[in-house]
Amino acid sequence: MKNVLRRVLLLWVGLLWAVIGFSQTKPITGRVTDDKGNPVQNASILVKGTTQGTSTDENGNFKLEVPATATTLTVSSLNFTEQDVTISGSVLSITLQSASGQMDEVVVVGYGTQKVTKISGAIATVKEKEIEKLRPVRAEDAIQGRASGVTVVSPGSPGAKPTVLIRGIPSYTGTDPVVIVDGSIQTLDDLNSIPAADIESINILKDAATTSIYGVKGGNGVILVTTKSGRRNQKTEFSYGGNYGVQEVFSKIGVLNATEYGAMVNEGSVASGGDLIFPDLSILGKGTDWQDQIFKNAPIQSHALTARGGSEKMTYFLSGSFLNQDGIVGGGDKSFFRRMNATSNITYNLSSKLKFTANTSFVNIRGSGIAENSINGVISNALNFDPTTPIYNTNPNVYGKYATSPNILSEIFNPLTQLADTYNKSNTNKLYGKLELTYTPIKNLNLTSRYGYTYTNVVGKSFNPLSYYGAGHINSTLNADGTPRTGAHNSVSEYKNTYYNYTWENFASYAFNLNDVHSFDAVVGMSVAKVTGNGLDASRQDVPFNSWEFADISSATGLATNNGLGAGSFQYERRNLSYFGRINYDYDNKYLASFTARRDGSYAFGPANKFANFYAGSLGWIVSNEDFFNSNLINHLKIRGSYGATGNENVSPQFQRISNVVYAYNLGQNAGYTFGENATSIGSTISSFRNDALGWEKQVQQNYGFDIAILNNKLSLTADYYQKNISGLLFTPTLSLYLGTAALPTANIGTTRTSGVDLNLNYTETFGKNFKLNTYLNFTTAKNEVTETNNGLIAGGNYGIPGQQVTRFEKGYTPGYFFGYKTNGLFQNQAEIAASSAQPGAQPGDIRFMDMNKDGTINADDRTQIGDPFPEFTMGWGLNLEYKGFDFTTFVYASVGNDIYRAYERNLAMTNKYRGVLGRWTGEGSTNDARYPRYSFVDGNNNIRASDRYVEDGSFVKIKDLQLGYTVNSEWMKRIKVSRIRIYAQVKNALTFTKYSGYDPEISGGIFDTGIDRGVYPQARTWSAGIDVKF
């Protein structure tokens, strides 16, 4: 295998290899250890003043040919102080002194790198080691709880995008941070494409000092992903990581079994004046548990093979990986995420002053999904469907494998039929990477031209077969005998979408010292960015044999005249032109200052607002470097502060569009009319509003923080307080309905304020020679408030039938708060109804709603805040233990104060019910719990209106990761040239502690949909085992 790879590599870059050669050399070998004698791997060994060198292997050993004239080696490694070593023989033993904790690390920032010690902004970092251990499907999983200041709400659906909030919700038009992969701009959606094995580090830029270099894109924070690269003069190191696991659902929702259901339905019917529907409850038994039917244990596996190394002139990192995750709802036939990656990151020194970098990654993603988180979703159907219905159809004269319910005749149907009739697939091919030239005319001056690109092609297909949900079911498109209902057709849809984004950046950076104490580090540059997308889609009715196998536009027979054949297309483009500059200064490693400026132009805004300027500055003071500072306890202390502006252009140009189609689907507007029996006349109308004044959303952020390390750098704490103020908020408000039905425009409306605290506490200790401990705690808070919405509010979070809206973005409240009625127990008797505010339709046993405005009547004006879906704080706690070859890792994530709105109940007379109904009011004094009013088919009091009855505390503590590993270290490995083998067992989402009654309190979505459980796809508990090998 090793040879094959090497041969491929040779072919690939064959030309580049024939360059190395020295006239007179001498061999040197040696070993690098830390002050405790442990080997230091990947330490860089350079002949001083040259670029010749190598790096140490797993055991700290190195081997190097040096010019006969060389006298000194420079040895450096992450976390250690750089050291010059005199060549005093051919075998060297080098001991490196540990630098001040992790403080000498270098982190990647916008358009450059910076030493951690010299940073005066706010950055959180998650490193390779953590990511490698977790093996997340998506990189965001690795950030959750491990980076302070970031809130991640993960979805359960395989490969789906989570909610990622960096320091709260400042903006309405989107909360996604910008993602920069090796300097090229991507989006959060693209993080599904990067395999964990490729990632070197993830840095999160949080405050204005660090994000404002990205100007208008930086408003929601920046995630910098750095992928791995090779090292010069490093012999090829191969590694393989493989993992196989099984996923399962970790809880079920309590709904009624068949007998309980029968009893409740009888009660509801009788209470509303009807007859018993199930006269004999004794024959019902437990019935069918539909949740058991839809959830499956599903496998997940991943494999990654990488090779990295380098010669004198080039470095390379190559990787190939595969990941397959089947869904726990319906199993791998119906929902899965399958990814294959190939990456090649190569740098080559064209001359001593010119370096060329080409990072290239190819990804193929295949997937399939089911309907979820809606009242028509599979889970919603499982929760609401009739439990008295058997699983299978036993009547040979009736169509279909699964049984139908005679009781439920609309919207809700057998979830197994739905799963069986779900057919879709998508196939994404993506090529991304960068091409970069760096020219170094003089020392410390780098001129860089970088072209970063992402090309994505998505091809997908879905098929809606004719379905049978029961003879009387309004959604049935087949009759009981399997013949199509009159006018019913199946249909197939196909689409091909292409996206191409590029950023072309040219920048110069220069670092210099004056008088040894003034050090400067400056960068200036410009950037041109373009985001484009286009697609074609088509659909056609009448697929032969009502079969997925024949589902294709080419085989379907629907004709255009009947709308049996439809086609559509889209295209868009976004363009930006930007200039930026930054200067970092420090005086004698004690006083730090930085200033950043960016000028951004965006095509989205009107001529008057095309450009905007963003500035930021920061100051820092490394107190511990002062001469007067003399503490044995405190090893490092830095105080930081920053202030600056970033923006947001997450909006399309706003103009008044004239639409001339019969029907605009996304808008619900038609402009056609039929005069008599003529063919439909196509009219025209205005379909959108214009807003010439549209301008930039501006965010001003201040950040104050400190870093401290004590006890020989074993314990470190980073703490930040921040406040963000947004003005000119880009926002689509709910405007007066009398404006009509045209699409409302985005406008600069209102302001928001977000403030919070990020903390990161880290402790590392070694007990004796063999026992190592590392533990860390991250703490994140974000308090969001909408401080002004000049022209209205916006409501969202639609759920149920008929649709109700439960979330709002409104002045004086947190974004996306839950809005509805407050309850105050139940009316126990007629006298109580008479004594309270007028509530039309109320009967004893109904919910007493609170008269918030005290006007004596319960009406819509009494609705108020009933919850907040976003947590007050989140916490991540990690623990790593190592003893001899064994290692143990656990990671716990907690989210506190997030509410959940339970919205999966369909509330039809004959749909199944949440178990709480068993504790309903049955007579005076039976209960006063507003969650459990009397049960009747007729709900004259509208007990099901959006109210705090459905709001639950979604706080949770999850043991996200438990892992036990063993690293084999024995002689036989050397014989087969294997440097490292680690085997491990892992449980993800091992345990969840929560009061929430649903599957999973993590419910992702946008501002308006986070925390609303419409039957959400739960995260799986995953049991897995794997092996890591290096050779």
Place this chain on the structure above:
Amino acid sequence: MKNRIYIAVGMALLIASPSCTKFIDYSPREDYQITADDYFKTADDYQKMLIGVYSPLQWLWAVPVIGDVASDNSVSGGENATDVLGLQQIDDYTTISVNSYMTEVWKTCFEGINRANYLEENKDKLEFAGKDQVYAQAYFLRAYYYFELVRFFGDVPLFTERRLGVGDSKTLGRTPKAEVYAQIETDLRTAIASLPTTVNEPGRVTKYAAQALLGKVLLYQGNDANPGKFDEAATVLEEVVNGPFSLVANFGNIFLASGENGPESVFEIQYSNNNPFYDWSNPGRGQGNFAVQHNGIRNLTGGSPYAQGWSVNLPTQDLANAFDEEDTRKAITILDIEAYSAANPQYNITYLVAPYKNTGLYNQKYHPRKGETSGQIELNYMNNNRVIRFADVLLMAAEANNRKASPNTAKAQDYLNRVRQRAFGDQEHNITATGAALTQAIWDERRLELAMEGDRFFDLVRTGRAASEIQGFVTGKHELFPIPQEEIDVSELPQNPGY
């Protein structure tokens, strides 16, 4: 040091390289989008915009359903108490301000008004032959939308000069009903002056349609204390009575597909299955009549011409009893499925008894029929909504003549009896009453003739009889429906009393 200065200058120059700001200019044409800059260049553009003003008429499918469900003519029905919830509340007189049917009526009418106003706004951009008629139609339609608003909600925001823009949000208050009516009358009179008496395309507004609507609008404003509106109504309706219309001999034919836009049709909202549509998130916004699906019998099978539906808007026994046994309209208006099934065993009819509020009776005038829909079958029924029939005009004219300052009893009786003669096929059932008794007879006739066509509730309110005829009706509250809560929240309009 000098070197560093050079470098700094060099870096600055690099940045100052010629900036191509054109790169970030935007024109909607890039996205193949049409804006007003490219429009109103030809007469066809105006004609197309006019069609767009007609479209929202089709979204008002629920108006006739509400007009009967809210009255003593029909009940909401549906699958259960939670199905078609908004209609259940209207039927049960528990309507609250969050009611999807009200929101749809409100939004639709204002969309129509804005579309008409957009033509008004661009009136001066081009002169072309037939321009007066384009604008006459637009004014009729604006009057129609305002009339719906006024009879549903009373005082409503009034604006006529231009399409509202973003800046107009929250700026309007409720204009008193009288002023809205005055504007409706102005628009209709302007329209009447230019509209033709005949049109090439069925469904286009004629002069008679405008006159009939004006007559109706006047009737809604008239009362015995101030009979001047009845005088005006009698005058304008007289022209329609003397127009080219006639009563269709066979009452039932009016409601068949073949009877659409027939000799009795004064104004019909056109629906079609020519352009099937599938949008369940906005049902009723397409070219089909969504009301028809509601009216159907559940799970109906067999060989009858009827198709199945959702058992909504079920006629009451009270309505059935109101018909004289000899009245041929009864069987046309009401489908007694049990009786029909028994009388037609050859059809092998099976069906599901209406699961909620069953009356055994169905709206035969607008019952779904096989072969009259397409696409998403529920959404695309072709049945036109017969908004104003000649029989309605006769009854309105009869009422106006009998209630005006100096009643013309003979005319009133004549017009009423022309309707009754068609219904009974003879003169035996002619009415000879006069005065208040004649007015009552005309009102009774309106119920029977126009049953299940959506006028009953509004007639009862207009004539002050709602409280005595409708259970649950509270005087001083239920004359009007509540303004949608969303509008109250956003625009801070005062709500109608009692809600």
